[in-house]
Amino acid sequence: MASSDPDTDDPLARFRDRFALPKGVIYLDGNSLGALPKSTPGRLAATIAEEWGEGLITSWNAAGWVAAPQRIGDKIARLIGAGDGEVIACDSTSINVFKLLTAALSLQLGRTTILSESGNFPTDVYMMQGLETLTGGRVGAKLVAPEAIDDAIDDDVAVLLLTQVHYKTGRMRDLAATTARAHEAGALVVWDLSHSAGAVPVDLTAANADFAVGCGYKYLNGGPGAPAWLYVARRHQNRVTPALSGWFGHAAPFDFVDEYRPAAGITRFLCGTPPVIGLTALECGVDLLLEADMAAVRAKSLALAERFAARMQPLCERHGFTLVSPADPGQRGSQIAYAQPEGYAIMQALIARGVIGDFRAPDILRFGLTPLYLRFDDVDRAVAILAEIMDADAWDRPEYKVRAAVT
Amino acid sequence: MASSDPDTDDPLARFRDRFALPKGVIYLDGNSLGALPKSTPGRLAATIAEEWGEGLITSWNAAGWVAAPQRIGDKIARLIGAGDGEVIACDSTSINVFKLLTAALSLQLGRTTILSESGNFPTDVYMMQGLETLTGGRVGAKLVAPEAIDDAIDDDVAVLLLTQVHYKTGRMRDLAATTARAHEAGALVVWDLSHSAGAVPVDLTAANADFAVGCGYKYLNGGPGAPAWLYVARRHQNRVTPALSGWFGHAAPFDFVDEYRPAAGITRFLCGTPPVIGLTALECGVDLLLEADMAAVRAKSLALAERFAARMQPLCERHGFTLVSPADPGQRGSQIAYAQPEGYAIMQALIARGVIGDFRAPDILRFGLTPLYLRFDDVDRAVAILAEIMDADAWDRPEYKVRAAVT
Numbered sequence: 160m161a162s163s164d165p166d167t168d169d170p171l172a173r174f175r176d177r178f179a180l181p182k183g184v185i186y187l188d189g190n191s192l193g194a195l196p197k198s199t200p201g202r203l204a205a206t207i208a209e210e211w212g213e214g215l216i217t218s219w220n221a222a223g224w225v226a227a228p229q230r231i232g233d234k235i236a237r238l239i240g241a242g243d244g245e246v247i248a249c250d251s252t253s254i255n256v257f258k259l260l261t262a263a264l265s266l267q268l269g270r271t272t273i274l275s276e277s278g279n280f281p282t283d284v285y286m287m288q289g290l291e292t293l294t295g296g297r298v299g300a301k302l303v304a305p306e307a308i309d310d311a312i313d314d315d316v317a318v319l320l321l322t323q324v325h326y327k328t329g330r331m332r333d334l335a336a337t338t339a340r341a342h343e344a345g346a347l348v349v350w351d352l353s354h355s356a357g358a359v360p361v362d363l364t365a366a367n368a369d370f371a372v373g374c375g376y377k378y379l380n381g382g383p384g385a386p387a388w389l390y391v392a393r394r395h396q397n398r399v400t401p402a403l404s405g406w407f408g409h410a411a412p413f414d415f416v417d418e419y420r421p422a423a424g425i426t427r428f429l430c431g432t433p434p435v436i437g438l439t440a441l442e443c444g445v446d447l448l449l450e451a452d453m454a455a456v457r458a459k460s461l462a463l464a465e466r467f468a469a470r471m472q473p474l475c476e477r478h479g480f481t482l483v484s485p486a487d488p489g490q491r492g493s494q495i496a497y498a499q500p501e502g503y504a505i506m507q508a509l510i511a512r513g514v515i516g517d518f519r520a521p522d523i524l525r526f527g528l529t530p531l532y533l534r535f536d537d538v539d540r541a542v543a544i545l546a547e548i549m550d551a552d553a554w555d556r557p558e559y560k561v562r563a564a565v566t
Numbered sequence: 567m568a569s570s571d572p573d574t575d576d577p578l579a580r581f582r583d584r585f586a587l588p589k590g591v592i593y594l595d596g597n598s599l600g601a602l603p604k605s606t607p608g609r610l611a612a613t614i615a616e617e618w619g620e621g622l623i624t625s626w627n628a629a630g631w632v633a634a635p636q637r638i639g640d641k642i643a644r645l646i647g648a649g650d651g652e653v654i655a656c657d658s659t660s661i662n663v664f665k666l667l668t669a670a671l672s673l674q675l676g677r678t679t680i681l682s683e684s685g686n687f688p689t690d691v692y693m694m695q696g697l698e699t700l701t702g703g704r705v706g707a708k709l710v711a712p713e714a715i716d717d718a719i720d721d722d723v724a725v726l727l728l729t730q731v732h733y734k735t736g737r738m739r740d741l742a743a744t745t746a747r748a749h750e751a752g753a754l755v756v757w758d759l760s761h762s763a764g765a766v767p768v769d770l771t772a773a774n775a776d777f778a779v780g781c782g783y784k785y786l787n788g789g790p791g792a793p794a795w796l797y798v799a800r801r802h803q804n805r806v807t808p809a810l811s812g813w814f815g816h817a818a819p820f821d822f823v824d825e826y827r828p829a830a831g832i833t834r835f836l837c838g839t840p841p842v843i844g845l846t847a848l849e850c851g852v853d854l855l856l857e858a859d860m861a862a863v864r865a866k867s868l869a870l871a872e873r874f875a876a877r878m879q880p881l882c883e884r885h886g887f888t889l890v891s892p893a894d895p896g897q898r899g900s901q902i903a904y905a906q907p908e909g910y911a912i913m914q915a916l917i918a919r920g921v922i923g924d925f926r927a928p929d930i931l932r933f934g935l936t937p938l939y940l941r942f943d944d945v946d947r948a949v950a951i952l953a954e955i956m957d958a959d960a961w962d963r964p965e966y967k968v969r970a971a972v973t
Contacts (some may be wrong), residue, residue, distance in 0.1 A: 191623050195614065204607060204611060212602035216595045251841075383842035385841070431791075436791070436844050440614075515623060
């Protein structure tokens with residue numbers, strides 16, 4: 160007889176035990192900071208004690224440190240439909256946005272506008288604005304409403320900077336269609352896949368994508384402030400002279416010559432010395448994710464979201480929650496978000512009860528749905544706890560209204 | 567009766583046991599990668615298992631992650647004569663060079679040249695050249711011979727990018743005098759203190775310095791690819807709008823607004839999300855260094871170098887080694903370097919015997935002298951082993967002549 164318990168039937172259920180999750184917590188914030196893989200502490204301890212402590216400088220070669228950015232990049236590539244040598248792990252998402260915007264601009268002489276949408280993830284917008292300031296306005300940072308992007312791609316748009324899955328609402332853009340539309344208009348696209356990689360199936364090759372960046376500490380489970388990554392389509396790589404032209408992107412860094420000469424391929428997009436300890440933790444997270452089938456991840460993500468939305472429906476009616484994610488599950492990433500005027504205090508009350516989600520200003524409760532370590536039962540219990548909080552007005556306490564530095 | 571053994575008399579001797587050093591190795595490469603403090607593995611394990619694993623997203627506040635760049639910056643400040651709020655730990659040295667060059671240029675409207683010396687550490691030069699490319703030549707990257715710097719500071723020089731202690735030779739510039747000379751000519755200075763911080767006494771405040779950057783993985787013992795740091799004199803901080811304007815440098819990053827507004831003070835020089843794990847390791851190294859007296863560190867460094875040079879003298883005469891560091895110890899940092907045409911193979915032979923130094927192209931053997939974990943006896947034995955290798959031509963083997971990716 161078939162079970163009716165979706166957790167029993169879940170083909171990804173075995174992954175939950177691969178993470179070190181705190182007891183008594185329902186973690187709906189893996190899209191802000193992914194959970195700790197059980198393999199990470201031991202691997203890091205070995206990197207510290209053996210590779211650094213014992214091997215010292217020789218570990219750059221002997222322990223493979225020097226090749227880590229490319230090696231991990233090739234692994235991430237498999238999650239996003241990129242080829243070997245098209246992805247490299249390095250720096251932060253913000254820095255990588257700068258690298259790729261300047262790369263795209265250098266390929267688009269005569270066009271001077273970077274186009275993005277208002278309400279995009281702030282660091283993307285801020286990096287555009289910094290580039291405008293740096294160039295004394297020769298490069299323009301233009302924001303339009305999300306739905307106005309297509310019409311705004313005029314002859315001066317050099318590059319679009321778009322996030323595939325919106326950080327608040329989870330709204331998912333059609334990567335291939337938008338890329339094609341931009342290319343028709345002579346523009347390039349830098350995709351921010353921070354909320355996509357490891358969360359939804361992505362095929363950069365099929366989309367004929369130009370550039371992409373992404374975060375290491377969300378669905379890749381690379382740890383707090385993990386190194387980020389960037390993707391450059393092979394056809395563009397050797398046409399770009401990087402603006403952030405550090406020694407690890409040099410063709411022969413250990414020749415110590417005075418003239419910058421970029422390495423061939425993706426390596427030229429490195430800048431400083433690779434952050435070995437952070438890269439090691441990132442690799443543990445990526446390795447674990449590579450064991451899972453991305454189609455199964457997506458299927459479970461959709462099922463978790465459907466269950467979450469169904470259980471939230473009475474709360475929307477009783478307590479003024481409004482779904483701000485697209486109603487169509489196919490248009491969402493692996494998260495679901497609701498607006499509620501008292502969202503901040505409600506989230507604090509949830510956290511106090513062990514349900515960790517994210518608040519995003521001004522009024523959004525965001526729930527990340529990470530199929531590798533979330534159960535259907537977690538969804539049921541999380542919404543039940545939220546219902547208890549709302550029915551008892553338990554969020555209405557002064558201590559839940561004090562804003563912390565980071566939430 | 568007074569001992570004549572300098573290791574017995576060494577006031578810093580107790581620090582050696584605070585490091586996890588491999589047996590059978592004499593490590594003369596702490597200026598490439600510092601050794602592992604014994605406190606680091608336990609502290610990192612707690613950050614991983616407790617702060618990340620148990621605390622998850624709440625650790626940004628509860629475990630102090632969000633304040634780590636400023637907190638560690640304030641600690642580094644004490645090593646370099648800077649004030650609280652003038653140093654921040656972040657990104658790589660290369661990225662920080664870019665931040666500070668663009669900052670200096672923005673304060674120097676009408677001047678367009680970045681001046682440095684040929685043979686400076688490559689990444690510094692490459693970052694200058696990238697900025698020249700990025701601006702289409704509106705900013706000029708100019709290199710002159712080291713001794714020609716003073717005469718080259720003309721009315722178009724906006725900023726000098728100089729390394730205090732040269733990475734190959736250890737030659738030390740007079741930080742205060744050069745800064746004063748530049749200021750007289752209307753120029754600003756970005757100092758690269760990668761081979762200075764934790765190695766020699768530095769007083770940025772007394773020198774009226776403008777900007778500085780430095781590395782976390784050399785004398786600060788922060789681990790491979792550790793986060794770097796940057797210094798901005800308080801008088802300049804709020805006059806600069808950063809070019810790399812990421813969300814962690816925003817005045818209110820968690821308001822998620824569309825307009826970049828820089829944070830007050832040093833925080834605006836942050837860019838992306840801080841690399842927590844790397845910062846944790848860096849803090850362990852800095853904390854240990856802060857226990858030592860920098861005057862004692864310098865005194866021992868000078869004594870180690872004097873002993874090394876004295877023992878090398880016969881080898882210079884017999885085997886063609888040439889001191890390429892300044893003969894005056896007061897003009898050197900905490901390292902000593904010799905040229906020898908077969909330097910690469912000789913260094914490989916030394917490493918095979920457990921004496922780890924650094925080769926730097928084309929022919930330089932570089933020996934880092936790190937007073938916290940090096941004994942006078944190590945110096946004696948290192949040079950004795952080198953003498954054995956030279957006297958027996960033991961370096962003259964094919965396997966010592968194969969160049970590895972990183973040496």
